Amino acid sequence: MSHTLAIDVGSSSVRAMVFNEQGLAQKDIFVQKPYQSKTTPDGGVMIDPANMNEMIFACIDEAIEQTTQAKLTINRVAMDTLVGNLMGMEADGQPTTPIYTWADTRGGGLVEKLRPKVGDYTRRTGCRLHTSYWPVRLLWLRNEQGAAFDQTRYWLSLGEYALYCIFGQRRISLSTASWSGLFNRHQLTWDDETLEHLPVTADQLSEVANTPFEGLPDEWAQRWPALKDAAWYPSVGDGVASNIGGDCARPECVALSLGTSGAMRVVVPGTPEETPDGLFVYRIDADRSLVGGALSNAGNLYAWLNNVLQTGDKDALQQAVGAIEPDSHGLTILPFLAGERAPGWNANAQAVFMGMTFDTRPEHLVRAALEAVAYRFYQILRRLQPLLPDDVQFIANGAGLINSPVWMQIMADVLGAPVYGSGEAEATIRGTAILAMGVDLPPSLGDGCQPDPDHHAIYQRAVERQQALYDKLLR
Template sequence: MTELEELYIGTDIGTTSTKSVAFNRQGKAIYEAAKEYDLHTPNEFVAEQDPDEVFEAVVETLQHILKQVDHPKQIKFVSFSSAMHSIIGLNKELKRITQSITWADTRSNEVVERLIGEGKADAIYQKTGVPIHPMTPFSKIIWLRERDPEQFEKISKFISIKEYVCFKLFNQFVVDQSIAASSGFLNLHTLDWDDELLLEMQITREQLSAVVSTTYDDFELQERWKEQLDFDAGTKFIIGSSDGVLANLGLFAIKKGTVAVTIGTSGAIRLVHDQALLDKEGRTFCYPLVENHWTIGGPVNNGGVILKWAKNELAQSESRKAELLNEDAYAYVTRMAQSVSPGANGILFHPYLLGERAPIWDAEASGSFTGLRMHHKKADLLRAVMEGILFNLREVLEIIEDQGGVIERVYASGGFAKSETWRQMMADIFQLNILIPESYESSCFGAVLLGLLATKEISSFAEVESLVHLSNEHIPNHGLAEIYDKIFVKYSKIGVALRSID
């Protein structure tokens, strides 16, 4: 009888979908499943998930993989990744009485502005490593209390979407250190809830989950889910970490001189360091992965969603033409942008259509085109949009470089990494080599690598570097360095000038 291949599942609970991928011991994706759900955005300030839709997606993707394997015994463990900054309120009966308020929800901006005005922002950042912003559960909980005191009094537990999944599956209230850190009220120096910030929110420790290591695996499925999921009794479940932290691990961007760039709907640049690093101006985050591994970076709101906006609003007829030709509309639009020379014929685009987190941390910032003249065409605007997204990320990159040292290589993932045009544009604007992984699901793979450490199949991450397979590498055109450097200086100056206008 042929020996069954051992498999390891990484499950990534995202903003608009959940993905589960089963990898073998050589790091190859064998089975995968994805389930989409809605991000409810009735207006520009609200961005909520239905927690039960998300939980059902987790269950369905795991069931899909279990149906494909030869025997449940093949699955050695399931390790979880999750989006950060969500908050859900449960009542005394442990029934949810709010939706999952996601990172993209900005209704707590008035709280943030008040805290900044009171001079509290820097002290909070120095404690937590998280910039003051409406994305954080810290500001959201204060907003919930002030908006509806009666509902607030009914909340007995404040938990994230990953904690909700763990509660439903395992009947435990635990939160990994990385997701806890992203709340904005975990003390980065003690890795425990900060009592002063709990007082600021007017909540107690009893309303929060126990903080555990990202390698925590003391879980057992509740009977109902044992029946529905049919995992082998020996399958372990690992709490895992946050999606951004695990993307670095899944790309093996954990060595000195390397960063990971992710552009999906939003985006981020992150590096891993052997100690916690804080920015003197409070522009970057710092989250724990495991002992002696800290992730430092900057998240941006305006990633692929801005290209989608440009496709829909600036190139409607071209998008329809692409559909009639049975061609991908994004490929058509990026080809239009590619036809324009670097610098978009003098147009600069600041992509703050959704406000912005890093590098400016201003939820009310707005986007702009500058340099428009009568001779400009749609293709020039599209090129400017793509360059503007990357100039914004370059500003974040330079801040991170000031903190963590010279960057030599960039590992890129997310939907944008499928576009050769955009990848090369990044190489030219950053003037760095851009490496592309074989698998685009870096957070799922990072969850698996963390699971191998948790289950002691490896003793350090150095043992699994060979499992990270690359499909491509883009070398910067050094002839464009001076051109893009001059444009970038102008981009930064215009950004400062625009933000100085009340």
């Protein structure tokens, strides 16, 4: 039986697991190495490229050791990474910059300067002019980090860099290229119309292809003899992997991801002619696209409230929050602690808590925050609706919903549709392996919540109230 070594580079850790051709994780093979991004007061969020490579390679070391003990043969190596990341590299492979992540908000003031120059940018690329994508990041780097910018020969993502250090070749998958904001999703090439207005050229970007690297160079074959004949696939976007691994590879199954950040995404055939208002369209491959929207504020908002309010016992908090009737706390929250991505793409948006009184308790604030995030997911659903069949189900993955029955029920009531937990505990890293294997596996669903029509009606009014506050303060 063939096996795939999958590596997941998330926003706080690097992990490695092994999956068989049925998409089942192999017992006792698991490596995880946590890390912290460097942040700056002006909105910077960065990762050191050398340290990241060390963690990726160390995860592979330990996974191979565990695999050898289990007497398994690895036929493929696949990787997913947090997307929207960018770094510079000299011709000799030395990094010229840190890895800038999607969460880095610097350069937002350049968006309006670029907008009139790039024409129908969103239709071509499926992306928005925003700090989480490469065009704005590149302009900011030229303006603010001129010496490093001039020293840079190539621009690439962290997954590309890791594989470049192994194979000496630059190759980017369609999904990662599409997530850069520089890829024409209709022509499946780098977008010349955007590049004309940026201080970079297409030859500074990598070859776009999903084809694997083969033939591990001698230096690395000595380190990893078990992988010398394996196929190594270009890294893919974590959002794509999450959909595939969470059994959301069809239009009737919409992925609802809620971890640190959040996203609602659906896989569709081909690519839509137009990009839905406020959403993204990313290519998975030549035959499929991923359509949806991402939220910068989800589980991180809940964690922040727990910390600030010092809520203590999480089980007791969940019970108290669950006892509160829908939208009965008198609060309206705009949950933008980390700016806004979909659907408004306002990098300068900040959080607003309105309606607090002396009667407001911690559980009221937490309940209102969970509902507020659900309302932002509903705004994405409104825009996705024309692409969806009549009968859809939402499949949740990520600790935010899976570990909170209260939040999952709120989500079902707000969306007005069933929400099921994914039967796969490790959706993203599993999806990375499935994409490399090229198989289509049957779905596996966990427990779910059915919507309450009365609660849905209450939340419809609350959605409109939140949107009215948004329009008044942030438009």
